[in-house]
Amino acid sequence: MLLGPSIFPGRFCNINRSIPILFAFTVLALFFVMHGATSMEGEDGIRPFHFKYTTVKGYFLQSEDGTDPLSFDFRNQNFGLIDREYDTDGADSKEEQWRRFEAHARRLNEKSENGVQYKVLFLGRHGQGWHNVAEEKYGTHAWDCYWSMLDGADGITWLDANLTGLGQGQATDVNELWKALLPKGIPVPETFYVSPLTRAMETADLTFKGLNLPEDRRYDPIGKELLREAIGVHTCDRRSTASHIRKTFSHVKLEHGFSEEDTLWTADYREPASARKYRLEQLLDDIFESDGNVFLSLTSHSGAIGSILEAIGHRPFGLETGGVIPTVVRAEKVHGERAKPPHEPSEGPLPCASPPEVLPN
Incomplete structure (x- = not known):
């Protein structure tokens, strides 16, 4: 005997009613699985892809x-923008050079192949900090093996160093450059990233505060843990607590998961160059994965910027304190996690028991 719907009407009715619900849950589950496979980190914190820059x-x-690099002055040369024509220029285009460049940069993304994107990075080094003064005072060798491990000396404090008066002036000079170029169409960064070290946040503030920025591109900096200088040993590179940062720089939005204490810094191991490059590559992967904007500002440090330039295949280009280097970056998504470098010994000389009497050049 066949059992039709009329025999168990309530049971069949419940099953039919649950089908749309089960279908909806199935669709959502598939969405999150697929989305996780392409744009989210795995459970172990490792992305199943990375970018080739x-x-x-x-x-x-x-x-x-x-x-x-030794004689180039970005302040007197329009941030280094090359005066040229673009394939996006109109036949009788009289637009300012920066406006034509912005249109071209956006067009690069519009016509790029699947998995490829372009961004324009304004990489800014912080102005002179008190740690820079101390290194010059004691000499690089003595600084690296002894003085850098202290919080300060001789009336100078360099623990999470502040800017000097000169450093503040260097950042203000860049502010004046932006102020002069804004009427000429220089594209305002759509996202402002900043190292959570004090000198970098001070520099970003002096650089971008007070500018007449569009409403949709206000200066709302985001603190990124991985955008720091080489980590370890040097106390100038040990950041303050999250509570202190939120109190002192309340306008800086610290990224999700930002720890109260500095869990990356250690007193007896300084991050080698290979590890620093890997860290900055991870930072770029995070930014290129999650930020859909084209024009970005990153205020950071000489070592971090050097690693970023290496990561994106840029020629070495040293920056003085307060210097800025813009660059156009092509990023192509590549399947598979990024290769992690092997563990290497701590960078720098062995600690000195006392200040060296002779300061080598």
Whole structure:
């Protein structure tokens, strides 16, 4: 005997009613699985993909091999923007150079192949800090093996160093440059990232506060833990607590998961160059994965910027304190996690028991 719906009407009715619900849950589950496979970290914190970065030449003088880093002054050369024509220029285009560049940069993304994106990074080094003064005072060797491990000396404090008066002036000079170029169409960064070390946040504030920025591009900095200088040993590179940062720089939004204490810094191990490059590559992967904007500002440190330039295939280009280097970056998504470098010994000389009497050059 066949059992039809009329025999168990209530049971069949419940099953039919649950089908749409089960279907909805199935669709949601598939969405999160698929979304996680393409844009979210795995349970172990490792992305199932990374980006391959390339510096695109032909836009900024700093990317060109013939530019001398020692004599180049970005302040007097329009941030280094090369005066050229673009394939996006109109037949009789009279737009300012920066506006034409912005239109071209956005067009690069519009016509890019699947899995490829372009961003323009303004990489800014903090102005002179008290740790810079101390290193010059004691000499690099004595600084690295002894003085850098102290919180300060001789009336100078360099633990999570502040800017000096000169450093503040260097950041203010960059503010004046932005102020002069805004009417000429320089694209305002759409996202402002900043190292959570005090000197970097002070520099970003002096650089961007007070500018007449569009409402949709207000200066709302985001503190990124991985955007720091080489980590360890040097107390100037040990950040303050999250509570202190939130109190002192209340406008800085610390990224999700930002710990109260500095869990990355250790007193007896200084991050080697290979590990620093890997850290900054992870930072770039995070930014290129999650930030859909094209023009970004990153205020950081000499070592961090050097590692970013290496990561994106840019030529080495040293920056003085307060310096800024813009660059156009092409990023292509590559399946598989990023290769992690092997553990290496701590960078720098062994600690000195007392200040060296002779300061080597």
